Amino acid sequence: MTGAVGWLLIALALAVIVVRRRSTAIVVVATQSLVIALVALAEASHRSGEFMSSALALLAKAIFIAAVLGWSVRRTRQDHPITEALAAPVRLAVAAAIAITAAALVPRFGLPSLSEEHATVALVVIGITAVIVRKATLFQVLGLLVAENGIAFAATAVAGGMPMVIDLGVIFDVVIVLSVATAFHERIFREFGSGDATVLRGLRD
Amino acid sequence: MIDHLADLAALVVLMPLAGGVVIQLFADDHVGDRLNQVFALITASAGLTLGTMDLWLRPPAGTGLLTIDPVAVVFLCVTSLVGLASALLSPRYLDGTARSFFSPRRSRRWYYLGFYCFWAALLAVPLAGNLGLAWLLVEATTAASAPLVAFSGKRSALEAGWKYLILTTAGLTVALLGILVFYASAHDPGLGALGWSALSQLARHIPHDVVLVSFLMMMAGFAAKIGWAPVHNWLPDAHSESPPPVSALLSAALLPSVMLIAWRVKIALGPALGGHAASYLFIGFGLLSLAVAVPFLWRPMPLKRLLAYSSLEHMGIIALGIGFGTPLAIAGVVLHVAAHGAAKALGFYTATPLLASRPSAAKLPVRGLAMSSPALAGSFALSLGTLSGVPPSPLFFSELFILLGGFLAGQLLAASLAALLLALGFLGLLHALLEGLLGGRRHRVAIRARRAAGVLAGFGATTLSALVALAFVLPGSFLVEAIVKWAS
Numbered sequence: 020m021t022g023a024v025g026w027l028l029i030a031l032a033l034a035v036i037v038v039r040r041r042s043t044a045i046v047v048v049a050t051q052s053l054v055i056a057l058v059a060l061a062e063a064s065h066r067s068g069e070f071m072s073s074a075l076a077l078l079a080k081a082i083f084i085a086a087v088l089g090w091s092v093r094r095t096r097q098d099h100p101i102t103e104a105l106a107a108p109v110r111l112a113v114a115a116a117i118a119i120t121a122a123a124l125v126p127r128f129g130l131p132s133l134s135e136e137h138a139t140v141a142l143v144v145i146g147i148t149a150v151i152v153r154k155a156t157l158f159q160v161l162g163l164l165v166a167e168n169g170i171a172f173a174a175t176a177v178a179g180g181m182p183m184v185i186d187l188g189v190i191f192d193v194v195i196v197l198s199v200a201t202a203f204h205e206r207i208f209r210e211f212g213s214g215d216a217t218v219l220r221g222l223r224d
Numbered sequence: 225m226i227d228h229l230a231d232l233a234a235l236v237v238l239m240p241l242a243g244g245v246v247i248q249l250f251a252d253d254h255v256g257d258r259l260n261q262v263f264a265l266i267t268a269s270a271g272l273t274l275g276t277m278d279l280w281l282r283p284p285a286g287t288g289l290l291t292i293d294p295v296a297v298v299f300l301c302v303t304s305l306v307g308l309a310s311a312l313l314s315p316r317y318l319d320g321t322a323r324s325f326f327s328p329r330r331s332r333r334w335y336y337l338g339f340y341c342f343w344a345a346l347l348a349v350p351l352a353g354n355l356g357l358a359w360l361l362v363e364a365t366t367a368a369s370a371p372l373v374a375f376s377g378k379r380s381a382l383e384a385g386w387k388y389l390i391l392t393t394a395g396l397t398v399a400l401l402g403i404l405v406f407y408a409s410a411h412d413p414g415l416g417a418l419g420w421s422a423l424s425q426l427a428r429h430i431p432h433d434v435v436l437v438s439f440l441m442m443m444a445g446f447a448a449k450i451g452w453a454p455v456h457n458w459l460p461d462a463h464s465e466s467p468p469p470v471s472a473l474l475s476a477a478l479l480p481s482v483m484l485i486a487w488r489v490k491i492a493l494g495p496a497l498g499g500h501a502a503s504y505l506f507i508g509f510g511l512l513s514l515a516v517a518v519p520f521l522w523r524p525m526p527l528k529r530l531l532a533y534s535s536l537e538h539m540g541i542i543a544l545g546i547g548f549g550t551p552l553a554i555a556g557v558v559l560h561v562a563a564h565g566a567a568k569a570l571g572f573y574t575a576t577p578l579l580a581s582r583p584s585a586a587k588l589p590v591r592g593l594a595m596s597s598p599a600l601a602g603s604f605a606l607s608l609g610t611l612s613g614v615p616p617s618p619l620f621f622s623e624l625f626i627l628l629g630g631f632l633a634g635q636l637l638a639a640s641l642a643a644l645l646l647a648l649g650f651l652g653l654l655h656a657l658l659e660g661l662l663g664g665r666r667h668r669v670a671i672r673a674r675r676a677a678g679v680l681a682g683f684g685a686t687t688l689s690a691l692v693a694l695a696f697v698l699p700g701s702f703l704v705e706a707i708v709k710w711a712s
Binding site: 126163199 | 325356357360363364366367370371374377379380382383384385386387389390393394397398400401404405406407408409410411413414415418431433434437438460461464465520523525529
């Protein structure tokens with residue numbers, strides 16, 4: 020079961036690398052967050068009460084992500100998707116290669132199954148790769164959320180769970196950072212007329 | 225009395241948060257500025273009192289969420305003082321701003337909210353008794369400070385703020401993965417497993433390769449936030465585009481405080497790694513940061529950008545001191561954190577009256593200050609002279625301690641390379657200093673700006689003189705010995 024979930028999460032992460040439309044990518048990331056929340060809720064029945072609180076917070080986070088980013092996309096409508104520097108198959112190949120390499124380099128670190136560990140590392144690496152290879156500011160935010168989803172997935176799998184204060188603190192931090200990033204995205208769009216991060220290259224030495 | 229230290233620590237963190245919230249309730253800017261002064265004074269007083277009481281009472285290190293050890297005291301005091309000065313100078317900066325990231329009606333109040341949330345998180349970072357809590361607080365500083373970086377609303381500020389937000393968040397995500405890898409391997413559920421002393425005990429029972437991978441991830445992530453090369457790309461932009469009071473906090477307080485967390489991780493996991501692996505990593509970051517920063521110190525650039533590259537240089541020096549780890553090097557680290565904080569803050573504060581009287585200084589190198597305003601020239605010279613390390617600057621002594629500490633540690637090659645790079649950096653900043661004072665044509669400087677610069681120069685000279693005196697008593701002092709004992 021966890022193997023299938025891990026592969027699903029990786030597939031959704033790779034989808035963020037290749038999809039063209041921002042709204043599609045938001046649905047993908049929100050789905051990914053929702054899957055993790057549902058896995059946590061399913062686990063919560065035979066874990067502590069603190070774990071249930073964390074699981075509910077993950078669910079709220081998934082809903083918040085979809086709502087905030089969806090609202091932001093409506094306020095920053097682009098005539099057409101931003102043309103990427105790299106073609107989608109190239110981006111996919113790069114992300115997959117880096118994820119496979121990273122998963123191979125990280126030793127076993129105590130999650131119940133190898134597939135969970137690989138999925139965790141892959142999600143973090145694919146998320147950061149998305150930040151690098153995608154030009155749109157909103158896609159860079161989504162990349163960070165994918166990476167954070169990797170952490171959240173591992174946290175649900177850790178024997179005994181992560182300390183609740185850390186779990187909730189991380190979720191709170193992510194929500195705040197997402198809010199700030201969304202405000203930046205909208206301001207950048209208003210100032211530059213585009214959500215293309217390549218316009219942000221004026222500062223050089 | 226020792227029991228009250230925890231209450232005082234809570235006050236140190238809660239007071240700035242309260243200040244940020246209370247200021248929101250008043251639409252009148254004058255009332256907001258007065259409240260800012262009040263809360264800033266109370267916060268700084270609480271921070272300095274906590275530090276003083278800790279040094280006096282010398283309580284045992286905390287084992288819960290809070291730790292008030294001697295090394296935390298140093299960073300806490302620096303953050304308290306720089307935060308106070310930044311808060312008191314903020315109204316002057318805000319009076320001169322025309323546009324903002326925020327709506328014009330509320331921009332001043334948003335500034336104070338962001339500033340006080342940032343300051344609260346900064347004050348809490350040295351006091352964090354737990355790696356997980358430390359990560360949360362460092363991430364919180366990013367969320368609070370990113371809008372401040374972009375506060376001016378200019379395109380360049382938006383770019384700087386965006387880079388800062390994305391790059392440091394990505395880095396901290398990698399650090400969090402490292403923390404999770406360690407925690408999952410420890411098989412010791414509970415918040416206590418991430419306490420500083422628990423980390424070192426647990427690390428002995430975790431496979432070496434797992435400790436190594438988790439350590440490297442944490443260091444890579446914190447390096448991105450500290451601004452060590454090669455993950456420093458955001459630093460020059462963020463420090464140069466931020467409002468000067470915020471730049472001072474970023475450079476003098478944020479970078480060293482995050483470095484303290486990296487230092488704590490090194491102490492906790494280093495023994496399990498074996499050999500001097502952890503120390504070599506710090507030395508590597510230090511040398512690389514110096515090597516990257518020095519060429520830029522030779523290039524003509526606006527003052528704030530020059531100060532930003534100087535921060536890259538000085539974070540490299542501190543990393544070297546931590547990596548060398550000898551008592552003399554640690555004395556150098558303590559002095560360097562304090563003196564760099566004072567000199568760098570002075571430099572950024574000087575930018576406020578400078579930019580008010582000469583807006584072109586935002587884009588062009590400074591020229592001919594000596595002809596335009598002796599007070600501005602004095603403040604500028606004091607800051608850049610101190611940062612360059614020219615004797616009798618306190619940074620001259622701290623760098624000397626660190627280099628000698630490196631030689632005593634047997635790190636001859638690293639210390640020699642560092643000495644060469646420091647010499648080149650010194651010449652670069654000296655060149656910028658002389659160019660800034662001489663050359664160019666005379667500019668008119670308003671009386672208000674001259675007075676502000678005069679006050680800054682006076683305070684700066686007093687503070688830096690005190691730090692020079694401190695240099696003579698610091699090595700072998702009980703503070704340094706306590707920190708050396710903690711570090712070993």
